[in-house]
Amino acid sequence: MTIKSVFAGFGGQGVLMMGYMLALTAMRQGKNVTYLPSYGAEVRGGTANCTVVVSDDEIASPVASSPDIAVVMNNPSLLKYANLVRPGGIMLVNSTLVGSVVNRQDLNVVKVPATDLAHELGEDRSANVVMMGAFAQATGVLSLEAFSEALAETNLGKKPKVLELNRHALQVGADSARQALEAARSAASK
Numbered sequence: 001m002t003i004k005s006v007f008a009g010f011g012g013q014g015v016l017m018m019g020y021m022l023a024l025t026a027m028r029q030g031k032n033v034t035y036l037p038s039y040g041a042e043v044r045g046g047t048a049n050c051t052v053v054v055s056d057d058e059i060a061s062p063v064a065s066s067p068d069i070a071v072v073m074n075n076p077s078l079l080k081y082a083n084l085v086r087p088g089g090i091m092l093v094n095s096t097l098v099g100s101v102v103n104r105q106d107l108n109v110v111k112v113p114a115t116d117l118a119h120e121l122g123e124d125r126s127a128n129v130v131m132m133g134a135f136a137q138a139t140g141v142l143s144l145e146a147f148s149e150a151l152a153e154t155n156l157g158k159k160p161k162v163l164e165l166n167r168h169a170l171q172v173g174a175d176s177a178r179q180a181l182e183a184a185r186s187a188a189s190k
Contacts (some may be wrong), residue, residue: 011048035050
């Protein structure tokens with residue numbers, strides 16, 4: 001199994017942390033991993049993205065020109081990656097900030113209002129963690145429990161209250177993705 005993922009959004013949205021979380025979680029599960037971050041000079045407010053390749057085998061290249069999964073946190077990222085994800089791939093969209101429509105029928109699009117859900121949790125900055133919960137649920141690449149355990153090894157879990165909040169954010173994201181996937185299956189069966 002080799003899975004290529006890209007995470008993209010504005011600097012300050014925790015895009016690089018999402019990729020780092022996937023890489024860390026996969027390494028803790030004994031997988032081979034590459035993590036390739038990229039961001040503009042302006043960092044906060046500029047564009048940021050990272051590519052993570054997770055594999056059971058040796059990884060030849062960290063580049064994912066046609067990723068299996070894209071997590072997009074804003075409209076510019078959707079416009080950039082909508083046509084790059086491989087047919088049959090998954091696109092996770094922060095529907096709070098992404099108003100554009102994905103015009104591809106060959107993608108599994110999962111819309112999660114991550115920014116709104118993070119706001120409801122009382123911590124707007126946890127939108128990226130909400131999306132990681134959605135990622136775990138929608139992709140099945142790694143379990144929600146594995147992500148939850150890895151949180152404690154990052155800045156997102158250094159303090160007990162912050163760790164508790166972020167573990168809750170993971171669950172909220174997973175629940176939102178589950179609901180979106182069930183709604184899509186229900187609509188497809190009609």
